[in-house]
Amino acid sequence: MFADRAKILIKSGKGGDGHVSFRREKYVPDGGPDGGDGGRGGDVxxxxxxxxxxxxxxxxxxxxxATNGADGGKRNCRGKDGDNIYIKVPKGTVVKDAETGKVIVDMSGNCTSQKILTGGKGGNGNQHYATSTMQAPKYAQPGQPAKELEVILELKMIADVGLVGFPSVGKSSFLSKVSNAKPQIADYHFTTLSPNLGVVDMGDGNSFVVADLPGLIEGAADGQGLGLQFLRHIERNKLLLHVLDAASVEGRDPIEDFYLINEELKKYGEKVSSIPQIIVANKIDAIVKDVEPIDIDEDGELIYPEYISPIERIKAEFEPKGYRVFPISTATGEGIKELISYVFKQLQELKKEDVIFESEYDPDVYLAYSEEPYEVYYDAEEDAYVVEGPRIEKMLGYTNLESEKGFQFFQNFMKDNGILEELENLGIKEGDTVRMYGFAFDYYK
Incomplete structure (x- = not known):
């Protein structure tokens, strides 16, 4: 079964907490702090x-x-690092931030491995906070919390050439004729439900990849039918073969079909609509010269209008606009060799580089650490700003605010977690009071 889109939740590991302990050895009086550091959380x-x-x-x-880092231990024992998690995806998968839709990474080209989320750093044990005036620090640093992110995975197939056209115009038959692919083929009014890839062997080690994409219908760019599920696969193609039913077997006008599909490509985006197209007029073996007489002459002979074949009509419409038109028959093979030779020549002249989607979003830069929520608000009755939440309470329990290093850690915590910014957004001014679980501070920049 084929699937080209998924939404998942990823989470890095939390850093282990630093440990508070002191040496307790026989014959070693006044043992100093020996709390070890927490281990690093695993990456994604x-x-x-x-x-x-x-x-x-x-x-x-x-x-x-990923797994969390272990807490530090006594005797300066560092906690075990958390295990990284490696999520396997097909080549050509684009990872996007689910909330903004921005590209995080395109897993194509030379990109075979990419770190998306970094695990939290382990906290320092109390061994780091000993000073000449504070020889027995009773606090340690908590580990950094985990980060989590909801992402969308989109598989954009990597093919040189894409086959586009309405259902039942013969795209699957064409692919089976020119490549090693074996798609299901039948005269269905519905369409291929998943893309098929085939490699066209040109000999002498030369080849190119063709994708038979699900048949497009009017309104696809607006989500009708297979909609965007179809259109995203075109984005990496260097060239499009626009397959038309020249014989109008399904009763459709091939010229009208061409314009309808190009309207959908234009709606989807300029990048897709600007991909060069070659028109493939298929089913020439099924063209029937069926012209009704328009009059009778003096001798009783039927008078027929001038006959213009469907191929002449298609060429007259599109060749003046710069399109190459190739009449072919997937049933008899007529015209296919000439078409494939021309396609290969065109690919040689086009850019060799794969289409890569540039990164627009770095979670490690923009994503806040995930943890129990904290709240920052102004209490009018107390005339004070209040900061509270499990993360805040835990930090205060570990931090000795009476020491210089402890208070410096506290200030960094407030800044790194965006609390100072939130206070400023609420309009705090110098000299205002901030309360946290029984502690009161005067705010100064």
Missing amino acids: YFVVDLGLNTLIDFKHKRKFA
Whole structure:
């Protein structure tokens, strides 16, 4: 089963807490602090697995988490680092932030492994806070919390050439004729439900990849039918073969079909609509010269209008606009060799580089650490700003605010967790009071 889109939740590991302990050894009086540091939390990586070609596995498992770092121990023992998690995806998968839709990383080209979330740092044990005036510090630093993020995975297939066209115009038949692919083929009024890839062997070690994309219908750019599920696969193509039913077997006008599909490509985006197109007029073997007489002459002979073949009509419409038109038959093979030779020549002249989607969002820069929520608000009755929450309470329990280092750690904590910024957004001024679980501070910049 094919799946080209999934939404998952990823989470890095929390850093282990630093430890508070003191040496307790026989014959060693006044043992100093020996609390060890917490271990680092595990990171979250995405890695390319060339054996995968679908995102179906993510339909069954949607949460992925690295493990937490262990807390530090006595005798300066450092906690064990958390294990990283490596999430395997097919080549060509684009990872996006679910909230903004911005690209985090495109797992294509030379990108085979990418760290998305960094685990929390382990906290310092109390051994780090001993000074000449504070020889027995009774606090340690908490480990940094984990980060979590909801991401969207989109598989944008990597193919040189894409086949576009309405359902039943012969795209699957064409792919089976020119490549090693074996798609299901039948005269269905519906369409291929998943993309098929085929490699066209040109000999002498030369080849190119063709993707038979699900048949487009009017309104696809607005989400109708397969909609965006189809259109995203076009984005990496260097060239499009626009397949038309020249014989109008389904009763459709091939010229009208061409314009309808290009309207959908234009709606989807300029990048897609600007991809060069070659028109493939298929089913020439099924064209029937069926012209009704328009009059009778003096001798009783039927008078027929001038006959213009469907191929002549298609060429007259599109060749003046710069399109190349290739009449072919997937049933007899007529015209296919000439078309493939031309496609290969065009690909040689186009850019060799793969289409790569640039990163627009770095979670480690923009994403706040995930933890129990804290609250910052102004209490009018107390005429004070209040900061509270489990994270705050835990930090205060570990921190000796009477020491210089402890108070410096407290200030860094307030800044690093965005609390100072929130206070400033609420309008705090110098000299105002901030309360936290029984502590009161005067605010100064």
